[in-house]
Amino acid sequence: MTAVVPSRDIVCSFQPSKTFRNHKEGTxxxxxxxxxxxxxLLTCGEDESxxxxxAKSGKHSKTLYSKxxxxxxxxxxxxxxxxxxxSTKDNDTIRYLSLHDNHYIRYFRGHKKKVIGLEMSPSDDQFISASLDNSVRLWDLRSANAQGLLTIPxxxxxxxxxxxxxxxxxCEQTAEILLYDLRNYDSEPFAVFRIDTLRGSNQPVPWTKLEFSNDGKNMLVGTRGxxxxxLDAFSxxxxxxxxxxxYQAMTGERQYVSSGDVCVSPDGRFVLSGSDDKKxxxxxxxxxVRDGAQRPIAALESKTPATNLAFNPRSLTLASADRELV
Incomplete structure (x- = not known):
C-alpha cells in the first residue's frame, strides 16, 4: 500500500472535520x-488513558486505562x-501492550528516570528510547533485555x-545531532552535526521534535524558538x-515532552507545525528561500492549539491534539 502524494492545493485546503473529547476534560x-x-490512531493523555x-471511519474505538x-x-x-x-509513575518501565485484549506482553526495564523519547524502527521489531537519566537504549520486542545502551551528556x-x-x-542542550549505525551502536557516532544558530546562548532553545524525511535526505528539528x-541528513x-x-517561549521544566508539534508530510515536501494562535x-x-528562511504558504484553522501533530502515512489526513483530538 503506497501513500497518496499531497499537492500544494490539497494541503492548503485542509480543515478540521471532527473533534474528539475522549480524554478527561481539562487534561x-x-x-x-x-x-x-x-x-x-492512538493517543495518550495526562488522564492516564x-x-x-x-482513522478511516473517523470514530472512537476503545479506551484503555493505565491508572x-x-x-x-x-x-x-x-x-x-x-x-x-x-510509564509516567511508579517506575520508568516501557510496556508492551496488546490493544486487542488489554494485557501486557512484555516489560522493558532499565531506565532510571522518565522516558522522553520512544520510536519504533520502520523496518523491524527494534525500538529506541531516551530518558532523563541521560541514556538511550536499543530494544527488541522479543526480549526484555536492552540490546544496546548509550550514555549521553x-x-x-x-x-x-x-x-x-x-x-x-x-540534544537540545548542546544543539547537536549524533548519528549512529544501528549495526555498530556501541561505537562512536559516525557523524556529529552542530546547529550553530541554536548554540551560544545561556538558555538553550527547547526542542520539540527530531524527524527524518521519508526519502532519508533531510532531518527536521522542531523547536519552541x-x-x-x-538539515541535510548527510552533511x-x-x-x-x-x-x-x-510561539511563546517556554519557561520552567516541561512535565511531558510531547510526540512533537511539527512534522514532515509523507512525500517530504511539506512541513507542518502547530502554533500558539490555534493554527x-x-x-x-x-x-x-529568502535569507535562509521559508515563510508559510498557509495557516490552517485548528480550533485548538496543536501541541501534537501527525500526518497520516497513507492518506491525506492530518491529526492534531492538545486537550482535544482534531
Whole structure:
C-alpha cells in the first residue's frame, strides 16, 4: 500500500472535520501516533488513558486505562493490535501492550528516570528510547533485555532513518545531532552535526521534535524558538529555517515532552507545525528561500492549539491534539 502524494492545493485546503473529547476534560493529550497502514490512531493523555480511533471511519474505538503506571508516547508496533508506551509513575518501565485484549506482553526495564523519547524502527521489531537519566537504549520486542545502551551528556530526542539502519540522537542542550549505525551502536557516532544558530546562548532553545524525511535526505528539528530547521541528513548543513508561526517561549521544566508539534508530510515536501494562535502553519520546501528562511504558504484553522501533530502515512489526513483530538 503506497501513500497518496499531497499537492500544494490539497494541503492548503485542509480543515478540521471532527473533534474528539475522549480524554478527561481539562487534561492534555501528550502523544499521538498512526499505525503503518494509516487505519488507526492512538493517543495518550495526562488522564492516564490510551484512546484508540478508527482513522478511516473517523470514530472512537476503545479506551484503555493505565491508572497504576500512567501512559505516554504510545507507539504502534508493526502489528496494529499492539503498542509500546512509557510509564509516567511508579517506575520508568516501557510496556508492551496488546490493544486487542488489554494485557501486557512484555516489560522493558532499565531506565532510571522518565522516558522522553520512544520510536519504533520502520523496518523491524527494534525500538529506541531516551530518558532523563541521560541514556538511550536499543530494544527488541522479543526480549526484555536492552540490546544496546548509550550514555549521553544530556536528555535527548531520538529518530530512525526511513531504512531503519541509522538512528539520530538530538540534544537540545548542546544543539547537536549524533548519528549512529544501528549495526555498530556501541561505537562512536559516525557523524556529529552542530546547529550553530541554536548554540551560544545561556538558555538553550527547547526542542520539540527530531524527524527524518521519508526519502532519508533531510532531518527536521522542531523547536519552541522562532524557527524550525531542515538539515541535510548527510552533511548536517542547515538547508532552511521555517519561520512565521506564533510561539511563546517556554519557561520552567516541561512535565511531558510531547510526540512533537511539527512534522514532515509523507512525500517530504511539506512541513507542518502547530502554533500558539490555534493554527497549523504549512511550509513548502520547494518554495524560494529568502535569507535562509521559508515563510508559510498557509495557516490552517485548528480550533485548538496543536501541541501534537501527525500526518497520516497513507492518506491525506492530518491529526492534531492538545486537550482535544482534531
Amino acid at each position: 492534555k493529550i501528550t502523544s499521538i501516533d498512526f499505525d503503518d497502514a494509516g487505519a488507526l 490510551l484512546q484508540l480511533y478508527d 497504576k503506571y500512567g501512559a505516554h508516547l504510545a507507539r504502534f508496533t508493526h502489528n496494529s493490535t499492539d503498542c509500546v508506551y512509557a 544530556a536528555p535527548a530526542f531520538v529518530a530512525f532513518d526511513p531504512a531503519g539502519v541509522v538512528f539520530g540522537v538530538g 522562532s524557527a524550525h530547521y531542515l 548536517g548543513d542547515v538547508l532552511m529555517r521555517f519561520t512565521g508561526h506564533n 497549523v502553519y504549512v511550509w513548502d520546501i520547494q518554495s524560494p
